Each structure stands twice: as structure tokens, then as C-alpha cells.
Amino acid sequence: MIRSSARVLLLALVAPAALALPGVPVQAQDIAPVGAPIDTALRQGTLQPEAVLRSSALTFPSILEAFEREAAARGDQLGADGAFDLMLKGEVYDRVTGFYNGGFVKGEARQGLRPFGADVFASYRVSDGTFPVYENINFTNALGEIKIGAMFSLLRDRRIDQRRFAIEDTRLAAGQASIDVLLVQLNVQQEALKAYWRWVAAGEEIRVFEELLEIAEARQVGLRRGVQEGARAAIALTENEQNLLRRRTLLEEARRNFTTAANSLSFFLRDSSGQMVIPRREQLPTLAQLGTLPATEELVAAERNEILEKRPELRTLRIATERAANRIELRRNDLQPSLDGKVEISRDFGQIGAGGPSFDSTDTVVGLTFSVPLQRREARGRLARAEAELRELELRERRIADQIEVEIDNILATLNAANRLTSLASDEVKQANTMVQAERNRFRLGAGDFFLVNLREEAAADARIRAIRAQLSGRIAATSYNAATINLPALGLE
Known part of the structure; x- marks a missing residue:
């Protein structure tokens, strides 16, 4: 075809x-x-x-082969764009037997964004029954919980990451x-x-x-x-x-x-x-x-x-x-420390559930995660190779x-x-x-x-x-x- x-x-x-x-x-x-x-x-x-x-x-045949190679490259391009496809996720949890009978249903939509390598998400979760204290987080009010949030990069992966590259x-x-x-x-x-x-x-x-x-x-x-x-x-x-x-x-x-x-x-x-x-x-x-x-x-x-x-x-x-220059930018990105931020806002609706009044509030959560490799030899080696390839071209x-x-x-x-x-x-x-x-x-x-x-x-x-x-x-x-x-x-x- x-x-x-x-x-x-x-x-x-x-x-x-x-x-x-x-x-x-x-x-x-x-x-x-x-x-x-x-x-x-x-x-x-x-x-x-x-x-x-x-x-x-x-x-x-050689010309037709070249067209097929171009079609394959366009397929790779479409596949790379899929890294930012909207993702839907569903989860069902239920205790079938035992002292506790709690369970919940959860749905989440997640969308990747190019600026700051961010991911934004929104979820809805509704629970029923009772949970042990170590699963207390699973409680929601009668009409469930809505949560929205975002995760983003502040140093490494801020300008470029593997997906955008x-x-x-x-x-x-x-x-x-x-x-x-x-x-x-x-x-x-x-x-x-x-x-x-x-x-x-x-x-x-x-x-x-x-x-x-x-x-x-x-x-x-x-x-x-x-x-x-x-x-x-x-x-x-x-x-x-x-x-x-x-x-x-x-x-x-x-x-x-x-x-x-x-x-x-x-x-x-x-x-x-x-x-x-x-x-x-x-x-x-x-x-x-x-x-x-x-x-x-x-x-x-x-x-x-x-x-x-x-x-x-x-x-x-x-x-x-140009591809080699982009690869150098990606390798330089690998040398930077990782500093990721996260913001979440959640709210329960409806009659207060078995979890008690502590769940009947608007919760805002902010977090930072930091990590850095001390020697970074792998990243430096890949950067040196990318720079040599650019000079060769x-x-x-x-x-x-x-x-x-x-x-x-x-x-x-x-x-x-x-x-x-x-x-x-x-x-x-x-x-x-x-x-x-x-x-x-x-x-x-x-x-x-x-x-x-x-x-x-x-x-x-x-x-x-x-x-x-x-x-x-x-x-x-x-x-x-x-x-x-x-x-x-x-x-x-x-």
C-alpha cells in the first residue's frame, strides 16, 4: 500500500x-x-x-526505497511526539476479606508539557468502607476527592530532556x-x-x-x-x-x-x-x-x-x-544536578466519610527533590563524544x-x-x-x-x-x- x-x-x-x-x-x-x-x-x-x-x-526500486525510508522516518517522528500524549489511568482497590472492608476507585489524566519538562495531572478518587491506620490516606468524603497538580524541572531537564530531544x-x-x-x-x-x-x-x-x-x-x-x-x-x-x-x-x-x-x-x-x-x-x-x-x-x-x-x-x-548540536545540549544537560518541583492541590466533596473531618479541607502540597552525581564521568564521556562528532561533521x-x-x-x-x-x-x-x-x-x-x-x-x-x-x-x-x-x-x- x-x-x-x-x-x-x-x-x-x-x-x-x-x-x-x-x-x-x-x-x-x-x-x-x-x-x-x-x-x-x-x-x-x-x-x-x-x-x-x-x-x-x-x-x-532505489527511488521507491528512499520514499519508504522517508515514511519510516516520519513514523519515528510521530512516535517521538507520542511522549507528550495525554495519558489516562484507572485504578480499583478493594479488600475482599478481612476485618477492614475499604476500597476505592480512581481515575487520572496526565499530560506532558514541553516548558520545564513539566507534567500536569488531574485525578478523581472516591472510597467506601474502612481502612487500617496505615492506609488512612485512601479515605475520601462521600462524593470523592479531586486532585490537580504539576511536576517540573528547575535545573536538569529544564530546557531539554530525552523526550524533547x-x-x-x-x-x-x-x-x-x-x-x-x-x-x-x-x-x-x-x-x-x-x-x-x-x-x-x-x-x-x-x-x-x-x-x-x-x-x-x-x-x-x-x-x-x-x-x-x-x-x-x-x-x-x-x-x-x-x-x-x-x-x-x-x-x-x-x-x-x-x-x-x-x-x-x-x-x-x-x-x-x-x-x-x-x-x-x-x-x-x-x-x-x-x-x-x-x-x-x-x-x-x-x-x-x-x-x-x-x-x-x-x-x-x-x-x-544541527542534530549533533542538539545532542551536545542534551549531554550538557546530563551534567547538571536534578532539582524537581511538585505542586498538588486536592479537595474532598460531600458528606464527611469514615476518615473523619481531617479530610474535609483543601490541601496544598509543595515539594522539592534534589540529586547530583558526584563524579559524572559517564555524562562527561558522552559530552566529549558528541563534541567530537560535531567537529567531524x-x-x-x-x-x-x-x-x-x-x-x-x-x-x-x-x-x-x-x-x-x-x-x-x-x-x-x-x-x-x-x-x-x-x-x-x-x-x-x-x-x-x-x-x-x-x-x-x-x-x-x-x-x-x-x-x-x-x-x-x-x-x-x-x-x-x-x-x-x-x-x-x-x-x-x-
């Missing part, structure tokens, strides 16, 4: 974001509810990145669990997009090697005809057969890489029931359909301080620091903040290089294709060399592969930057 609720809640959060990605237009009809529409988007037509993000956000600590822990959900979502969506781009790149590489093989196979037909007619030497046919084997090997390696990439993507690509879906090659988009890489200048607009403020790792560490926060800054700088450097490499690779592809066409023309005219034709074709294919991999590097860098800067819409979250 909780899992279903988590999915519905997550859908409500994800849907308004429209799952926008740079260069990928997303329309309202692309936002599918949980169930059949999601399954349809995964199995029919071109697989777009927003469909992958929607699938992983709604169905990936637990309430605040579980509240902060629930906040950490909520941030942990975001952290898990960011990591999952980032890895899902990376798997998608690797799958797309592997599919593009297959296309390159298939074209390269088709050219060699078509040439083999022409060479065979030329050898049969005596226009070509038989060694040319053998040379091309060797070339065919090499290109078939490259294609098989590309197919293996594509199968591996598809399997990796299926880990994040799941239907509404959570079953993995392996994408088919027919679902591959072209790089032209996916748009261009974002320019580095577009990404560096965000202020670094704003990024650090939003990073979930630092947010959860700040909450952990402060140092960890500084280290992670520096680490995030270095990570962002490296991502931007990678993306900037990927943009330049993509541009250079595109130019190289154009030049390589020009050289291939020129060499083929020379070969047809009898002025070229078969070895040079193959060399030019494979150089052009290598240039295309480098362009694909430069694009892949840029896509992964952009994905990592969006995760590092908490760009929720770009990751299919809002």
Missing part, C-alpha cells in the same frame, strides 16, 4: 515538470500517467530521453530522509540518462560499421565480376575479402557493445509493474533528433554559492550538524563543499572540450568524406590504388566514430552538470 502511494505521489511531482531536455520538445500529450501509457511509450516508436526519465523516476531529532531525521529521496532521485536520473546516451551512441556506431561493410560487400560484387572478365587481378578480390572480414569483426564488436548498452539501459527502463524493458534498435533516435549540445556559457550562469546551497549532500550535513562539510566545486569545474572543462572536439570531428568527417569520394573517383578511372580507397573509407569511419564519442562525452557531461547543479526539470524531476 505504501509503495503504491509513493508511486502516485511521485507521479504528481514529476508530471508538471514536463520533463524538458535541451533540444527535445516535450508536449502535453507526452506526459503519461502510471500504467499502460508509460508501457506504450517504452515499447512503441522512437525512445526519447524524457520517456526514460519518466520510467526511472516512477518505477526504479527525541522530538526535535526525529523531525530533523525526517528532513534528512526527505533530502535523501532527492539525492537518490538525482543519482538515478543521472545514471539513467548516461545509460540512454551510451545506448544511442552504440546504435550510431553500428550504423557507421554497417555502412562501411555494405560498401565493401558491394565492391566485392564488382571486383568478382572484374576478375571473371579479366579486368582485375585475383589478388584484389582476396584483398577485399580480407577487408570484409575486418569490417565484419568491427560490426560484431559494435553489436556486442550495443547489446551491452541496451541491457544497461533496461536496468532503468521499467514498465508500470517494475519489470525491466530492453529497448530495441528500431527505437533508436538519430543524433539530429536529439538537438545540439548546450554551450558552456549557458551552464555557468548559475551562481556557485546558490549551487552549494541547494546540494543535497551539504543540506543533509547541515541538518546532521563541520570538517566533512568543508571537504564535500570543496569536492563539489572541483567536480563542477571538471564537468565544465569536459563539456567545453567535448563541444570543441565535436566541432573538430564534424570538420574531420567532412574532409574525410571528400577524400573518400576523390579516391573512389581516381580508382574508377584507374589512377588510384585499392589500398588507399580502403584506407580513406576507414579513416572517414574513424572520424565519424570520434564525432559520435565526442557527442557522447558532451551529453554525459551536460547530464552530470545538471545533476551537480540540481537542475530538476532537465532530470525529469520537479
Whole structure:
């Protein structure tokens, strides 16, 4: 039941974001509810990145696990609040046999209060019969006794005690669990997009090697005809057969890489029931359909301080620091002596009972209780530990903040290089294709060399592969930057 609720809640959060990605237009009809529409988007037509993000956000087990951990933390918070629940207590006492026949019925309501760690209470008690002198306190008048009172702390437990600490600590822990959900979502969506781009790149590489093989196979037909007619030497046919084997090997390696990439993507690509879906090659988009890489200048607009403020790792560490400070306050509280006060007012009503006229009055009682441990080694040891844990968290926060800054700088450097490499690779592809066409023309005219034709074709294919991999590097860098800067819409979250 909780899992279903988590999915519905997550859908409500994800849907308004429209799952926008740079260069990928997303329309309202692309936002599918949980169930059949999601399954349809995964199995029919071109697989777009927003469909992958929607699938992983709604169905990936790690995200659902994080929601369950948050629900558990909220349960702990509710349980801690129960320390101040109103308590009702009833008591019945009766002497069944013996010389005395006294008995009473008592009901009490007790409520804890946060100020001064106080407890307030009110009780009603009515007795009947006679009691021995050592149970004289059990007598009441005919209509019973009403008592109200309070107990409170004046030194230890005045500002904080275990109950109030637990309430605040579980509240902060629930906040950490909520941030942990975001952290898990960011990591999952980032890895899902990376798997998608690797799958797309592997599919593009297959296309390159298939074209390269088709050219060699078509040439083999022409060479065979030329050898049969005596226009070509038989060694040319053998040379091309060797070339065919090499290109078939490259294609098989590309197919293996594509199968591996598809399997990796299926880990994040799941239907509404959570079953993995392996994408088919027919679902591959072209790089032209996916748009261009974002320019580095577009990404560096965000202020670094704003990024650090939003990073979930630092947010959860700040909450952990607050929890540690509260724990130190609790341990310092343990060092103080205990001085507790108590006030009670009681009054009997009705006809004077068997206890006599001494019970027919309004009684006010005030009391103090004092205690102090002389050595307090246990409390001092726990305080020292709490202070050391706080210092550790402060140092960890500084280290992670520096680490995030270095990570962002490296991502931007990678993306900037990927943009330049993509541009250079595109130019190289154009030049390589020009050289291939020129060499083929020379070969047809009898002025070229078969070895040079193959060399030019494979150089052009290598240039295309480098362009694909430069694009892949840029896509992964952009994905990592969006995760590092908490760009929720770009990751299919809002």
C-alpha cells in the first residue's frame, strides 16, 4: 500500500515538470500517467530521453526505497511526539476479606508539557468502607476527592530532556530522509540518462560499421565480376575479402557493445509493474533528433554559492550538524544536578466519610527533590563524544563543499572540450568524406590504388566514430552538470 502511494505521489511531482531536455520538445500529450501509457511509450516508436526519465523516476526500486525510508522516518517522528500524549489511568482497590472492608476507585489524566519538562495531572478518587491506620490516606468524603497538580524541572531537564530531544531529532531525521529521496532521485536520473546516451551512441556506431561493410560487400560484387572478365587481378578480390572480414569483426564488436548498452539501459527502463524493458534498435533516435549540445556559457550562469546551497549532500550535513548540536545540549544537560518541583492541590466533596473531618479541607502540597552525581564521568564521556562528532561533521562539510566545486569545474572543462572536439570531428568527417569520394573517383578511372580507397573509407569511419564519442562525452557531461547543479526539470524531476 505504501509503495503504491509513493508511486502516485511521485507521479504528481514529476508530471508538471514536463520533463524538458535541451533540444527535445516535450508536449502535453507526452506526459503519461502510471500504467499502460508509460508501457506504450517504452515499447512503441522512437525512445526519447524524457520517456526514460519518466520510467526511472516512477518505477526504479532505489527511488521507491528512499520514499519508504522517508515514511519510516516520519513514523519515528510521530512516535517521538507520542511522549507528550495525554495519558489516562484507572485504578480499583478493594479488600475482599478481612476485618477492614475499604476500597476505592480512581481515575487520572496526565499530560506532558514541553516548558520545564513539566507534567500536569488531574485525578478523581472516591472510597467506601474502612481502612487500617496505615492506609488512612485512601479515605475520601462521600462524593470523592479531586486532585490537580504539576511536576517540573528547575535545573536538569529544564530546557531539554530525552523526550524533547527525541522530538526535535526525529523531525530533523525526517528532513534528512526527505533530502535523501532527492539525492537518490538525482543519482538515478543521472545514471539513467548516461545509460540512454551510451545506448544511442552504440546504435550510431553500428550504423557507421554497417555502412562501411555494405560498401565493401558491394565492391566485392564488382571486383568478382572484374576478375571473371579479366579486368582485375585475383589478388584484389582476396584483398577485399580480407577487408570484409575486418569490417565484419568491427560490426560484431559494435553489436556486442550495443547489446551491452541496451541491457544497461533496461536496468532503468521499467514498465508500470517494475519489470525491466530492453529497448530495441528500431527505437533508436538519430543524433539530429536529439538537438545540439548546450554551450558552456549557458551552464555557468548559475551562481556557485546558490549551487552549494541547494546540494543535497551539504543540506543533509547541515541538518546532521544541527542534530549533533542538539545532542551536545542534551549531554550538557546530563551534567547538571536534578532539582524537581511538585505542586498538588486536592479537595474532598460531600458528606464527611469514615476518615473523619481531617479530610474535609483543601490541601496544598509543595515539594522539592534534589540529586547530583558526584563524579559524572559517564555524562562527561558522552559530552566529549558528541563534541567530537560535531567537529567531524563541520570538517566533512568543508571537504564535500570543496569536492563539489572541483567536480563542477571538471564537468565544465569536459563539456567545453567535448563541444570543441565535436566541432573538430564534424570538420574531420567532412574532409574525410571528400577524400573518400576523390579516391573512389581516381580508382574508377584507374589512377588510384585499392589500398588507399580502403584506407580513406576507414579513416572517414574513424572520424565519424570520434564525432559520435565526442557527442557522447558532451551529453554525459551536460547530464552530470545538471545533476551537480540540481537542475530538476532537465532530470525529469520537479
